[in-house]
Amino acid sequence: MTAEVISAELLAVVVAMVGDEPCVLTLGDPTPRLPAGPLLPGHRSLQAATRRWVEEQTGRRLGYLEQLYTFADLDRDGSPTRTISISYLGLTTPNADMGYGAWRGWYSLLPWEDTRTTSRVLTAQITPQIRAWADQQPSLASGRRQRCAITFGLDGNPWQPDLVLQRYELLYEAGLVPESPSDWRSPDDELAPGDRMVGDHRRVLATGLARLRAKIQYRPVVFELMAPEFTLGQLQDCVEALAGRAVHTQNFRRLIEQQALVEDTGQVHAETGGRPARLYRFRREVLQERHAAGTKLPTTRSR
C-alpha cells in the first residue's frame, strides 16, 4: 500500500487597496483566476513557493503572507493524479508597478459582502432568493431558514462581517452562484450578482476575505495595506472597506490612539476639501512589543 501520487499547487489571494476599494490580484481574461502554480523541487517551503509564483506571474513581491487552507477534493478535475491546493493570503500595497495581473474589486466578485451603504439593494435581491430556497423543501425549511437568518443577518439577527465563507457556501448550495452544479435550477432563473471565477477560486477568495475580516479585529494587519504615512480618515476608510461596514468615527480614533498603534509624523495632509488631517505612521514596534490587539471595530448601527 503505497502513498498516492499527487501534485501540490499553491493558490494566492493577494489583497491590496486600490483607491478606496479592496482588490484581489487576478489573472486570466474571460474568467478571472487567482495566481497559482505547482510546487516544484526547487522550492524550499510552501510559503517560498507561493512568493515565487506570485512574483513570476504578476511581477510583484509580497510582504505579509499567511497560510489559509488546504483543499484536496477528488472532483476538482478528471485527472488521474490528485492535486492538493494550499491557499495563502497575502497583503500588499498597489503603488509599485502593475505587473501582468489585474486588480479586481472584491465587491465586484462578492457584491453582497459590501454593506457600507445602507443600500443593500444587493441583499434585497438575494434575500428573497435564499428565502425561496429555504422553503423549497418543507422538511428542511426550518433549519434552512435559521441558517439564512444567521448568515445573512435576517429577522433581527446581526449581520456578521466575517461569515463570508458561510454566505458563499449557502449561495452555492442554493445554486445561486454560477459555479454551482446548476443541474437543479432552470437556466432562466436569475442568479445572485457577482462575477464568477475559475473553478473554486471564488470560494478560496471568500475564505481569504473571511480570514482577513476576522484578523483585523485582533491583530494589526490593516497597516500592511496602508501607505507608509496616512491619515486616520484613510485608515478608517480602509477598515470600513475591508469589513464592508461603517464604523463609529470617534470611537475608532480613540481605539487606535489609546492602543498607541500609530505615531504622529508632525505633517498634515490637506487635499480633501476639509480640515487638513494629521499624518500618522504605523509603529512597527508593536508587532514585537505585544501580541497586540488590532483594530477592533466600533460598530455603528446608524448610517
Added chain:
Amino acid sequence: MTAEVISAELLAVVVAMVGDEPCVLTLGDPTPRLPAGPLLPGHRSLQAATRRWVEEQTGRRLGYLEQLYTFADLDRDGSPTRTISISYLGLTTPNADMGYGAWRGWYSLLPWEDTRTTSRVLTAQITPQIRAWADQQPSLASGRRQRCAITFGLDGNPWQPDLVLQRYELLYEAGLVPESPSDWRSPDDELAPGDRMVGDHRRVLATGLARLRAKIQYRPVVFELMAPEFTLGQLQDCVEALAGRAVHTQNFRRLIEQQALVEDTGQVHAETGGRPARLYRFRREVLQERHAAGTKLPTTRSR
C-alpha cells in the same frame, strides 16, 4: 517544467480529557508519535482520510475534526520525494474502548504550559535558561529579551495561554528541547523538561494546543470533550485544564449561564464530598442558533 512528485501525509492531534488531565492520542513506544498516515487514492477528502487513519491505528471514531496547518519542509527527512504533512485537530471523549493508542498528558509533553498551580517550578527552571540564551549574543539581546518576556510572561507581561507555539519555537531556537539540532549546545547542558516526540510532532502538538486554547474563547468546543452530562464544576475544571490556567469560578458560571450554553437536567451529582452539583447538558442547538461566543475565560490573577 512538471510538478514535483510528492506524497501527502495526514497528522492528527487527537485530544480528550482523561480524568482531570488533557491528553493526546499517541502511538509508538520509546518515543511517542502522533497518529499519521499517507493520503491514498481511496480517500475522498483530507478530512475523511484523517478520520480513517485515526480509526485504523487507534480503533476510535472522531467527532470534531478541524484542519490545523500544512507543512512541507525539505529537511524533514532525506528521501527524494517530498512529503507534505496536513495536520488536523480532533476532539473526543475517552470513555469508549481504548484501541491501540495511548493517551499521554499534554503537560508531560509540554510541562511549561501548565500554570494552574502557582508552582511554576517548571518555569522557574526554564526562565533562567531562556534568559541566558537571550543574553548570549549581545547584538540580539534586546530583541530576544523582549521576545522571552512576551511569550513567557516575564517582567510584568501577562502570561498568554495561547502563545503555545511561540513558546515552543523559542525553546527550540534556544536549543532547550531535544528536538533541536543541538549542535551548538554542549551535551551536558540541562534541557527544558518534557518528553520528546518523533520528528516535529511535538511542534504540531503545540500548534494544536494553541489553536484549541484560542478557540475555546470564541466557540463552544469544550463540550466536545465533556460527557453528555456534567456539572459546572467539571466544565470549569476542563476549561482550566485546557487553558492551563485558573479561572474565577463565579464569573465563569455567570458567563455560561447568561449565554444559555447549557440546560439543567434536573439531576444532581454528589460524589465530591461537598454540596451536590446540578447536572447540565450542552444545548446543541446553539451550534445552529448563533455563531456563538464560546467559553470566555474569566481570568483570575489570584490563586
Added chain:
DNA sequence: CCACTTATGCTCCGACGTAGCATAAGTGGT
C-alpha cells in the same frame, strides 16, 4: 455537632464600547 469541601447567589467597581454634542480648520462660491 463540627470542620471541611464544593456549589451557588449576589453585589460592587472599573474598563471599555456606544453614542451624541461641540469645535477646529480647511475649500469653494458669492
Added chain:
DNA sequence: ACCACTTATGCTACGTCGGAGCATAAGTGG
C-alpha cells in the same frame, strides 16, 4: 469678507460586561 459645506478632532454621558470579593447552601467524614 462672508457663508455654506466638508473633514478632522475633542470631550462627555451612559450602559454593558468582565474582574473580584463576600456570603450562604448543602453535602461528607470525623
